[in-house]
Amino acid sequence: MSAAIPATPADAPPRRAGWGLWVVRIVAIAALLVVGWAGLTAWGAIVHGHPAYGVLLVATAIGAVTALALTIRRTARSGRSSRPTRSVVWRRVGRVALVALAVAWIGVIGWLRPYPAVEPALTAMVSDELVDVTETPTGITLAPTAGGDGTGVFFQPGALVDARAYAAVLRPLAEAGHTVVIAKQPLGIAFLAVPAFDEARSAHPAIERWVLGGHSLGGTVAAMQADDADDDVDAPAAGLLLFASYPAGDVSESLTVPVESISGSRDGLATPSKIEASRTDLPTGTGFTEIAGASHAQFGDYGPQAGDGTPELTDDEARALISEASLAFVSGTAD
Known part of the structure; x- marks a missing residue:
């Protein structure tokens, strides 16, 4: 075997x-x-x-x-x-x-998946006889076709929000003659887009002064940027526009430019109590405009957001009131 x-x-x-x-x-x-x-x-x-x-x-x-x-x-x-x-x-x-x-x-x-922009923001991204819209990998510019004035608006989106979501609410500013630049943030985080403001100033040398603005976390970073740039000699910060936001710390003494805080009474994230608490961190004379019935996500067009409150206004109604208050503030800084 x-x-x-x-x-x-x-x-x-x-x-x-x-x-x-x-x-x-x-x-x-x-x-x-x-x-x-x-x-x-x-x-x-x-x-x-x-x-x-x-x-x-x-x-x-x-x-x-x-x-x-x-x-x-x-x-x-x-x-x-x-x-x-x-x-x-x-x-x-x-x-x-x-x-x-x-x-x-x-x-x-x-x-890190972003919140995609929805209508009417997508339609607002189309150029017409009043506003010329340009888009690059790092930003969106809404420029008045008539040339505009010397005031620009640099805007930081909220965390993880598609930059296009703010085109409709900010477009009235461009229609009124103010160039608007919306940052596209790396990974949707405003802290990673701090250099974008300097890039915007370099790209638009004719703009004499800038209003810095932002939604939610974007507003927190915009407050830091405005605090750093309020005494810039060439193109200083002329104002700070906060959408449902507040600064990370006390800038009541260091920030010397006008500030406008626009918030919603139905905001479940930047709640009315948090906005009220931010008064002591902002300069004396800061304007506070509360949009009755507006929620956190209604400051852009990107759909509902987890943790937010239930709005009592339609998106169109909230957007119109936010745009109106923003335009009044930005135009005031140009006077």
Whole structure:
């Protein structure tokens, strides 16, 4: 009787994927699902937004596909160590750490999905005989076709909000002769768009003074920028316009320009009590305009927002009142 011949590596059956490889596959598939969800639900905001988020989505998809390919290749290898060595143990620990980081990364990518602009903001992005609209990867400019006056408005969107969402509410300012520049923030975070104000001033040297404004977190950053630029010699800050927002700290003594705080009585995020508390952090003489019945998300056109209150005004009614109060303030700084 002939003895059994041991299987050679070439004859060995392919090994099954261990639980670790399945975890990697599940995480990779989850990453692709999140990328697909973001692309399907916020495609316009991604395409028209700052390119940083789009780059992260592409990098995430490439990483996920690569991870899937590597797990398939590893499963196809034959043979298995009967006893894990110390180096194998450390490799496994490293894989667990990488998987944990990947899960956190997927969460961040999903959280960074922007709120896409909706009508009438999209229509307001179209040029006509009164306003010339231009768009770059880092900003939107609404310029009066008649040339405008020497006052410009630099606006910081709220966190994760499509910059186009403010076109309709700010367009009346451009129609009245004030050039409006809306920043496209990297990853939708205003703190990452601080240099955008200097870029706007360089791009529009004819503008003599700037009103800085912003919605929510954008207003908080705009307050910092106005505080820094209120004594600029070339193109100083001439005012601060806050949409449902307040400064991060006390600027009541350092900020020397006029301030207008416009808020909503039904705001569930920048609540009326928070706006009231901000009085002591803003200069004496700051104007406070509360839009009765307006919510947080009605300061732009991007749909409902989690945590917000229920509005008692239509979007059109709220937008008209916000635009009216904004125009009165900006025009006043130009006098």
